Amino acid sequence: MSKPKPHAKSDPGILRYDALSRINHWLIAISFVMLVLSGLPLFHPFFWSLTGLFGGPTMTRILHPYIGLFMTLFFVIMAIRFFKVSLIKRHDIQWLKQIKDVLSNHDERLPPVGKNNAGQKLVYWIMVLCVPLLLVTGLLIWQPYFADAIPITLRRLAAFGHAYVAFLAIITLIIHIYSGIWVKGSFTAMIRGRVSKPWAKHHHDLWYEEEMEKERKEREMSKPQHQIMTGEEPK
Numbered sequence: 334m335s336k337p338k339p340h341a342k343s344d345p346g347i348l349r350y351d352a353l354s355r356i357n358h359w360l361i362a363i364s365f366v367m368l369v370l371s372g373l374p375l376f377h378p379f380f381w382s383l384t385g386l387f388g389g390p391t392m393t394r395i396l397h398p399y400i401g402l403f404m405t406l407f408f409v410i411m412a413i414r415f416f417k418v419s420l421i422k423r424h425d426i427q428w429l430k431q432i433k434d435v436l437s438n439h440d441e442r443l444p445p446v447g448k449n450n451a452g453q454k455l456v457y458w459i460m461v462l463c464v465p466l467l468l469v470t471g472l473l474i475w476q477p478y479f480a481d482a483i484p485i486t487l488r489r490l491a492a493f494g495h496a497y498v499a500f501l502a503i504i505t506l507i508i509h510i511y512s513g514i515w516v517k518g519s520f521t522a523m524i525r526g527r528v529s530k531p532w533a534k535h536h537h538d539l540w541y542e543e544e545m546e547k548e549r550k551e552r553e554m555s556k557p558q559h560q561i562m563t564g565e566e567p568k
């Protein structure tokens with residue numbers, strides 16, 4: 334089955350992500366990648382050469398927690414803005430039960446999907462779990478500020494938890510990026526903000542219907558009064 338183009342020149346399309354959401358998302362993405370690159374050498378000497386990217390081992394150790402604070406701040410903004418569209422609905426459970434159809438590209442067998450599919454919603458909720466856990470465990474082991482005031486057993490538990498949660502977040506991120514590459518047009522959506530109507534209908538049909546309904550209502554509202562009364566179409 335031929336997949337719809339993410340964006341056609343003649344079609345102004347539908348707004349999927351406004352400028353604030355896009356800037357916010359890419360700031361999180363960049364800082365998350367920097368966190369991974371600076372966190373891995375703190376985790377295991379195998380990754381030591383990565384400290385070169387941050388000006389050496391000392392700078393890596395200093396910078397890592399600050400990048401974490403920066404990412405957490407922007408993540409809170411994103412988590413609030415994307416909260417409503419990430420709530421799990423009944424059709425999402427069905428979508429998850431049909432994960433085999435998702436992976437074998439049988440989109441036509443899948444139940445209708447809203448602005449985000451169940452996979453995208455799971456990424457959101459896993460990150461909502463991981464980011465606060467990373468923040469709390471990270472603060473407990475932050476050497477110059479808090480760590481000295483924390484009992485050693487708690488510090489050890491925090492260091493252990495920090496590494497495990499980071500592992501879960503990294504795996505989730507890899508799946509997230511892979512899904513973005515898998516569904517052609519997703520990157521265009523997060524870069525340009527708009528998607529074509531056929532793309533929206535194909536991948537997120539419930540959301541497409543909602544947007545079309547909004548568009549119909551807006552057209553109705555902008556019609557002069559006499560056209561509404563007579564049902565006459567604008568010339």
Ligand code: HEM
Pocket residue numbers: 349358361362363365366408415449452453454456457460506509510513516518519520521522523
């Ligand atoms: C290099 C890193 C990243 C890349 C390349 C990337 C790519 C993308 C793309 C292409 C979309 C649009 C998907 C669509 O609308 O169909 C998206 C959405 C989203 N991204 Fe990312 N992202 C990255 C990092 C992150 C991180 C670190 C987080 C959270 C901590 C995150 C959370 C989200 C959320 C919640 C959405 C909206 C729902 C969804 O599509 O999953 N992203 N991302």
